[in-house]
Amino acid sequence: MLTLNRQPIPILVYHQIAGAPPKGSPFRGLYVAPAAFARQMAWLKLLGYKGLSMGALQPYLRGELSGKVVGITFDDGYRNNLTHALPALVKHGFSSTCYAVSGLLGKTNIWDENIGIPQTPLMDEAEIRQWVAGGQEIGSHTHRHVNLLETDESGCREEMLLGKTGLEAVIGRPVEHFCYPYGHYKARHVELARELGFATATTTQRSRCHAGMDLLQLPRVPVLRSTTLPVFWLKIATAYEDRRRK
Template sequence: MPDTASPLRPIPILVYHQISEAPPKPAPFRSLCVAPASFARQMALLKLLGYQGLSMSGLLPYLRGEKTGKVVGITFDDGYQNNLTHALPVLQRHGFSSTCYAVSKLLGKTNVWDKDIGVAQVPLMNADELRLWVAGGQEVGSHTQNHARLLQIDAAAALAEMTGDKAALEGLLATPIRHFCYPFGEYGPEHVVMARQAGFQTVTTTHRGRSSAMNKLMELPRVPVVRSTSLPVFWLKIATAYEDRDRG
């Protein structure tokens, strides 16, 4: 099967981080906090418009061109506890699935990779909460063991971050971990090879755009949803070429 997405319909893969109220100004990266009410409205709009929200496993047949339909991928980076408390009930209400990319050595801790730049520290899901996420019909993907900057470590360490995280999460959840996300969106050609070597079926990036026939499964672009994303702009992001122009 060719390592490309279906040319029949552009597929948006949404990327969220926190589903929570934003910290007060001037906190850095507060844009990555989407209010629970906003998230609920966005998911309701998807349902109203006839979209099916899917995890990366659910989306894979569409990305391969094996199935067609009105689908949207839903992903969450880092594994924040507020994904479980605020996003899961909404996803379940609409019959949607999603993929949350977790950092195995930081389960139950906080987003320490952001601490030095002043980002507010908030809880990440612990092992039991991650199991609740899966029991709730959602999927877990890999985000390295330590939220590593792959371009700043050697090849052996980078591969260990991928394979170690995959193995740890599989042991914890007793389910295959098939999907990966590059932390910070940083990677090189060698990491694409490593991801395939580690056994991942898809890898998502921070390149902006909807998926198309030009996208390899190990370098999938996504559609960012942030605090300021209004409902009309949300529609533009999923249903038009609004994000495709920014693909990089």
């Protein structure tokens, strides 16, 4: 199914909401300080935007509703999303989707260990339920955060299925939104997402969402440690990110 939104919709992507590790650490830019995140959410509210989870964003993507909306997503399921992002989201009445890795709940980002990214706690089952109780949504990021391009057909199906059913068992409700780990996927993985009943799937392709895009290949807008408030505004309100689409 293709998007039918009447105006561009940015879907923001965050990873860790925490102070950055020391200079020289890999992927240091993926850390957004809690105070910076709180300012960004306050600014969205001030500008008249509503921050929404992927589930709440669907009617806008399908063209059934229109308005100043922004999707808010978090990749990987870090505990610091719960401790540092949730209060700001709740304060402004925003919802969001956190893509968790079902087989690593309560563990750390072990998929990053070999490239030197510091190990950080992921939400455990109780914290996942706390996230949902706070008005937020859980999406799937596979079972073990695998690279789908390096996994055979049966392995991909298993990873995507267990990622979904494992989280459904934790929260007691359907998990309908998916995110491709590392942003790596091909056409068959899109079909698998469709076969498994996902309503949306997000990528690491940079752009706001425009009409005519596949709901299972949605681009997003990265928010980084270096994203100042003026650049944040450019990302959501102008074609700044659209020009970076490959």
